[in-house]
Amino acid sequence: MSMLHTVNKSPFEKDSMNSCLRLSADGSSILLIEDGVFAAQEGTVVSDSVKEAMKSKKVYALQEDINARGVQGKVMDGIELVDYAGFVKLVTEHDKVQSWV
Amino acid sequence: MSVTKKFLYVNRRAPYGTIYAWESLEVVLIGAAFEQDVALAFVDDGVYQLAKGQDTKGIGMKNFSPTYSALGDYDINKIYVEKESLEARGLTLEDLQHLVWEDEDEDWAEKDSIQVVTSAELADLMEQQDVVLSF
Numbered sequence: 001m002s003m004l005h006t007v008n009k010s011p012f013e014k015d016s017m018n019s020c021l022r023l024s025a026d027g028s029s030i031l032l033i034e035d036g037v038f039a040a041q042e043g044t045v046v047s048d049s050v051k052e053a054m055k056s057k058k059v060y061a062l063q064e065d066i067n068a069r070g071v072q073g074k075v076m077d078g079i080e081l082v083d084y085a086g087f088v089k090l091v092t093e094h095d096k097v098q099s100w101v
Numbered sequence: 102m103s104v105t106k107k108f109l110y111v112n113r114r115a116p117y118g119t120i121y122a123w124e125s126l127e128v129v130l131i132g133a134a135f136e137q138d139v140a141l142a143f144v145d146d147g148v149y150q151l152a153k154g155q156d157t158k159g160i161g162m163k164n165f166s167p168t169y170s171a172l173g174d175y176d177i178n179k180i181y182v183e184k185e186s187l188e189a190r191g192l193t194l195e196d197l198q199h200l201v202w203e204d205e206d207e208d209w210a211e212k213d214s215i216q217v218v219t220s221a222e223l224a225d226l227m228e229q230q231d232v233v234l235s236f
Contacts, residue, residue: 043191
């Protein structure tokens with residue numbers, strides 16, 4: 001069992017995503033929700049750091065929050081999109097959840 | 102006699118995650134009734150407010166993005182989007198809604214409302230305002 005990290009702040013506005021990437025262990029999972037989903041976008045100033053993290057961590061993003069913000073179709077390869085049921089499933093599959101609020 | 106002032110609304114937050122974007126739009130529409138010289142700037146995550154294709158069904162919140170297309174009818178036709186903010190987010194003008202207004206001095210010709218401006222240009226625009234409201 002590993003940890004699930006959730007990030008709900010925009011990576012362009014707050015440092016939460018960077019802190020999460022720095023302080024999450026290899027093999028852990030990161031779920032992007034709310035304004036955190038902007039980190040899932042291709043071609044941004046943070047895309048490279050997210051791609052680097054994806055070499056050792058699994059990154060998910062909540063489809064509903066992606067759709068609300070109009071960035072469907074801009075999600076980078078390798079990020080798995082989940083719905084609310086998938087969010088719950090991730091929580092049950094990990095032994096702890098850390099929210100980078 | 103009323104004096105017309107130049108108002109600039111500066112929008113820096115993404116929609117939905119916080120209430121800022123929605124509140125700004127409400128204030129802009131209320132302000133429009135006072136016949137002031139109104140302009141809107143979208144910088145930082147504020148550029149996402151104008152993103153095309155917003156679909157909020159899944160999050161149970163009102164999609165207020167169609168309201169931006171009504172701004173032209175309120176004589177709000179100066180909408181500045183910072184180029185550097187778009188670029189940092191991998192976005193272009195094509196990713197934003199196409200907002201237009203009708204120019205009554207030119208037989209109601211349809212014109213673009215959005216102008217992409219550089220940081221330096223936006224800094225100058227801010228200097229020219231009488232009132233700047235931040236959201």
